[in-house]
Amino acid sequence: MYLHTPIHTLPGVGATRKAAYNRMGIFTAEDLLYHFPRAYEHRGDVHMLAEADDPALRASRVATILTVSTEPRVSRVKGRMTLCKFRAFDDSGTCEITFFNQDYLRNTFAIGSTFRFFGKVEANGKGRYTMTSPAYEPYVEGRSLPPLFPVYPLTDGISNKMITGHVAACLSLASTVEDDLPEDIRAAEHLCTVGYALREIHTPTDFQSLHTAKRRLAFDEFFRFALGMGTVGRSARITGAPVCRVSDHELDAFLAALPYRLTGAQARALSDIRRDLESDTAMNRMLVGDVGCGKTVCAAAAMYMAVRAGRQAALMAPTGILASQHAADLLPIFASLGIRGALLTGHTPAAQKKKIYAALASPVPAERLDVIIGTQALLSEGVAFASPGLVVTDEQHRFGVNQRATLSEKNGNAHLLVMSATPIPRTLALVMYGDLDVSRIDEMPPGRQRVDTFVVDESYRARLDAFIRKNVAEGGQVYVVCPAVEETAESDTDAGEDKSLLPLGADFAEGPTAPSDPPLKAAVQYAAELQSRLPDLTVAFVHGKMKPAEKDRVMTDFAAGKIQVLVSTTVIEVGVNVPNACLMLVENAERFGLSQLHQLRGRVGRGTRRSYCVLLRAGGGETAKARLEVMRTTYDGYRIAEQDLAQRGPGDFLAPAAGVGIRQSGGFRLAETWSDAELMNHAFLHARELLADDPTLAAHPGLRAEVERMYSQAGNILN
Ligand code: ADP
Ligand code: MG
Secondary structure (H helix, E strand, C coil), X not given: CXXXXXXXXXXXXXXXXXXXXXXXXXXEHHHXXXXXXXXXXXXXCECCHHHHHCHHHHCCCEEEEEEECCCCEEEEECCCEEEEEEEEEECCXXXXXXXXXXXXXXXXXCCCCEEEEEECCEECCCCEEEEXXXXXXXXXXXXXXXXXXXXXXXXXXXXXXXXXXXXXXXHHHHHHCCCCCCHHHHHHCCCCCHHHHHHHHHCCCCHHHHHHHHHHHHHHHXXXXXXXXXXXXXXCCCECCCCCCCCHHHHHHHHHCCCCCCCHHHHHHHHHHHHHHCCCECCEEEEEECCXXXXXXXXXXXXXXXXHCXXXXXXXXCCHHHHHHHHHHHHHHHHHCCCCEEEECCCCCHHHHHHHHHHHHCXXXXXXCCEEEECHHHHCCCCCCCCEEEEEECCHHHCCHHHHHHHHHHCCCCEEEEEECCCCCHHHHHHHHCCCEEEEECCCCCCCCCCEEEEEEHHHHHHHHHHHHHHHHCCCEEEEECCCCCCCCCCCCCCCCCCCEEECCCCCCCCCCCCCCCCCCCHHHHHHHHHHHCCCCCEEEECCCCCHHHHXXXXXHHHCCCCCXXXXXXXXXXXXXXXXXXXXXXXXXXHCCHHHHHHHHCCCCCCCCCCEEEEEECCCHHHHHHHHHHHHHCCCHHHHHHHHHHHHCCHHHXXXXXXXXXXXXXXXXXXXXXXXXXXXXXXXXXXXXXXXXXXXXXXCHHHHHHHHHHHHCCCCCEC
């Protein structure tokens, strides 16, 4: 057997299972080695039967070591079902163990033999217990059994037992996996070999070795990510861009049409942009700045300059709501200056779309649309510009590197401006946006007030409804954010509350901790309860799984003031502007990253109303409390982002890379949950050094192939 041996040649894998494996992206033995467990059952923690008398333990599956005391008896119940029953004991009691439809087990459990069983123990009183279909392994006194048992991501037709067996059959191949990480880097970072890492991630010897394995594999993900970002879509500067020059006088006409004066920071950003537009090298600039700092108007000024220079300008936003909001804000200003614009989203009626397409492509300047504002609908095939000049994307992190690179070329070497309110720590920004020039708006428009922030616990709940009511009574509006309802991965174990299950991401180098987490407030149910407590207010909810049209409708109603309390998952995170909203209430705030909380807080305090952010902490203990305290004292998004990176690791920031498809293709299995920013920084540093010597990885073909695989599965092109 080799690494490239097709999966169907493994014993017990026929056409059906092959198809199931393929569905999970597993085609070869090597793919299976890279199919990491999603969690581990903690079987090393052996309990006595009597401990099941404690109700706290009864909910979880536990390991017991029991000796068989009666001969297994097989009996037939209703129709074709059979039971195989026997008794086994430890020093604290006797357990009746039952298996279904596994008659052959009668030969496995011989009287006097000892096994480690793993499952739920029911207490029936008087030292009698039962277990049903537990997992089992023969136990020999003095020989230790592995403490951690892998639990794999599964699909229909593949059980955990099956996959464990197949992995075991391939595991000897781990040592034949080529270690593409340059040896000097491996040594400098004290990383184990890839062979060791692959063996230990599937069959950990102990917590420490599992940690060592994860560290190596996470490093690889960071390293390849950085190498890929350094080579994907990084083409030479595009020349032959349209030169867009306007006089001071013309620009002043635009600024005079605004109801306010630009801040110093906005003016500086605008002069950066203006300089770029006047050159025939395409602008490739990112405009960053905290929520509410006024990036949009800078983009609008840039669009105006392109139009005055005889070109067209496009503004692309990630959601329909945001695009509509931009259109509502900007199109009237443009119109007052004699500039024709339109809005194009997925909801634009077909007939209207046709008209817009024609007006964008019209060879007659007088019939042409100068400005188009829209969603990804702007990327659709029908959209062609007669005279493209500038493309602006809002909340850039939602778009992929490749989309960005092709956007300019597709539009006649147009200038490109991307805007982002997501503060990204410097080390990460360098990797993710290293090819962009950056203008930062580090000053808020005058008159903004600080959003008063409170961190409270359950004891405050009684007063919450009254606080909501008070804000609404004064004419304000309220956001309530609940964590998204988590989808539990399919599995043949009843996960959920099972505390014996340790997720792959958990860093349990010092052994497991099992804090009992309070139940999450699901948005839908929460909204219903809130509505019944506040019957005279209008409460509505939005969540990520709603149809976009439905979501847009609720958001529009909220913006129009028809809804007073909006309960949601984090879908409102991006860009929405409802100046009348004055209270942001976050449930289970301990579950959010600080940067996310900062974004959420930025949704209020956008108008003249005194605004509040209340962070409800339902668990997480002192650590969470200390972490959330940062929110009370810090209002600078960049400082918060750095804190977040240091405290939670890079996961929250890597998620945007989903835009380049890395996550979907399985490139981030460990990196996203890795909590140590140090490892990431080192990986990035090594990647940068390597690329400085070998920009195309020509001298590192193995590494190049790995990076290519990580990125090409996501549809990116490597230069
Ligand atoms: P963001 O940078 O988060 O996209 P926006 O562009 O949406 O922020 O601006 C937030 C609000 O600030 C808008 O209502 C906008 O009209 C207002 N604004 C922008 N610039 C100024 C300014 N110089 N003075 C006063 N208000 C401003
Ligand atoms: Mg914005």
